[in-house]
Amino acid sequence: MSDSVQGNSGKGRVTPESADSPPLRKASWKYIGPGIVVAATGVGAGDLVATLIAGSKFGYTLLWAAIIGCLVKISLAEATGRWHLATGKTLFEGWRSLGQWTTYYFAVYVVIWGFVYGATAMSSSALPIAALFPDGPSIKFWAILCGLLGLAFVWFNRYAVFEKFMTVVIGMKFLVVVYVAIRVAPDLGNAVKGLVPTLPDGSLFYTLGLIGGVGGTITMAAYGYWVNSKGWTNSSWMKVMRLDNRVAYITTGIFVVAMLIIGAELLHSSGVALGKGDKGLVDLGGVLEAKFGVVTAKLFLIGFFATSFGALVGVWHGVSLMFADFVERFQRERKTGQPVTGMAEEVAAGKREKSKPFRAYLLWLTFPPMALLWLDQPFGLVVVYGVLGAFFMPFLALTLVWLLNTDRTPGEWRNGWLSNIMLALGGLLFVVLCVKQVIDLF
Template sequence: MADTAGTVGPGGAVGAGGTAADGAGTPATPLRKASWRHIGPGIVVAATGVGAGDLVATLIAGSKFGYTLLWAAVIGCLVKISLAEAAGRWHLATGRTLFDGWRSLGSWTTVYFAGYVVVWGFVYGAAAMSSSALPLGALFPDVMDLKLWAVACGLVGLVFVWFNRYAVFEKVMTVLVGVMFVVTVYLAVRVTPHLGDAFAGLVPVLPDGSLIYTLGLIGGVGGTITLAAYGYWVNAKGWKDAGWMKVMRLDNRVAYLTTGIFVVAMLFVGAELLHSSGVALAKGDKGLLDLGTVLEDRYGATTAKVFLIGFFATSFTSLIGVWHGVSLMFADFVAHYRPSLVPSGTPRERSLPFRAYLLWLTFPPIALLFLNQPFGLVIVYGVIGAFFMPFLALTLVWLLNSSRTPREWRNGWLSNGMLATAGLLFIVLCVQQVRELPW
């Protein structure tokens, strides 16, 4: 979703021959041809960003307004493409990480990020484990308590990320995304959508009482700190310079096209299965258990079990994606202040800060599972978390329009328009989210 020039000049430029050139004009890095075989980091970021709560929000929007808000889901995917592309472009064009860019904007970014990853990680760890446990508890009733399922999911995620490099992590994520894709498309076909009504939903309209649901569809699905982690996964894949720009853009677009299919499929299910029958779902992850019950009543136990498997894949990809991606970001954060803790040449995934944050995401939240999230911590988590997406969108606008980015890879009018729109949207959602906190 970028509109930067396809050729680059001095200082990291691409000449007429399609190679990146150094400051002396010597060919340095050829632009790789965009190929499907390179796809990977985008699938990881899209799968991590789409959690069970996002799918519930989409289902509820479909159950309340039918296909009317389909256009908002499409715009939401375009917004995420723009944000992830901008993060990936910063990493490839500058050779610097996103945290390095934030740090160049002033010490306030470091203070915010430090507070964010500590509090957010503590509360998110408990939420991710609980979300992954819900479908397992439904698939295997009476095996063990739901909290124990949650602990097991957290420990499995810890062990998996601790002992595996990015290549294995990407392959497992891709398999789980395949499960999510097959299940959601199967459900969408199973409920027999009315395609005429669906196409009509591409026309932007706002029914009475739909504003918050519309903003949620545009800004919520796939919109988390993992968008910022995309550049780190791009580097982990081995894409280190502007020569990979075309590959990164293809990867990103395919990923969010896949996300769009998830969202549209769940909107179809909400519109056909819930809207017509007037069924209401519980908010949050438990709403998907309600949907499982509706599916079993309508289509039988097999369809319900298939859905629960997809529910687990959706939740567990978010868990291990955060365990890996945000730990990479934390390791980079520490490397800027305590380089001795991340020695040169040591893979980030083997560094002490990476593994320390993995432990932080796992063990303190286990205690939180049994405390049912203390009231004050939920307030702090909500406030800090609500500000992250505006922070990401607006700092990317700042970085990609400044001399920190080589001129040839700075934002054009389209990128600026999309990022500015995203920033304003997320500010509105931030205010709404803060207002809805249980003060």
């Protein structure tokens, strides 16, 4: 999306804000980083399963929905990054300006979500290891080990090392998933037909899920914090951030299309049914082994592990940053009785990554959720996690519309008409998905 679409449409208009704005840096590939992190974090195993099942049920028919979903996520992540850069404030500072209700919403949400997600992420990372080593320890052992490894890595490393690690993760995911998609020999003719919007019988909520569910929940809000951690703290980085964001969701789009191809070619025509939740990816490993041999199946399981563990590490870092920002602001406001600003500079300086709240949330993500691993059916956690994720996305989309259309944002960086349309449609879509998730749960 062009800069004129993402920002205000009145080019050349001089405002007090634009007169003081630093000159824009040239967008360059050498700066890319936070987008890689959000792509590695946002597409977890559950997203791959949802896309795979959509392909197995409807072939290429819903390809258009996957692409629209990436465009919606580009708009959401761009809006998050634009807020951080245009205002020099973190997203939580913005939420706080909308009223105290946002504090209560976020506080309750982040505590419950972290407890459930911790167990979900550890279980998801353990599954492919257990499949690779069927005679080894139990899934619980591997899950706990993955949680402890994620904790240790984020605890002892700062953003720069974290970004390099996530670049390796995204490379593994990309190569493996695309390799398998090529191996199953996609039908390009039917794929092109899938770009035309159609809704087969029974496909409505699969379609909404593809549009709204792939590419991150709370990690979309974490994108602005990763932008600041990279050292981007003012509007001079706007073009760079937009390039970075597009790279993130083009990469995500390739993942989604590749998994849809695998579902359409490998499962749709043969009528193979997969297990529920992340177990479906283990089942797919068995299908791949039967058709293409052990090597392809093992490679896929390695890619599955990279997907799950990358999401785990990304959340351990990004959401802990958000929690630390939330606690630090709350403590300072209680102490001084005054609004607190300029938190983005502190995130950029790395002051959050070694703070007590950051590490406290890391421990919360790791140890209490281990108790949930002893449930008889831990994969039921995926359902609860999906509901919690559905509750956050409407909150994010609608508060961004509020923040980026008022004087909280400098005039030249407020929403243009297309951004407003995409964010409003995204918010409406997420409300519908949230209601559907709650109905399914009960």
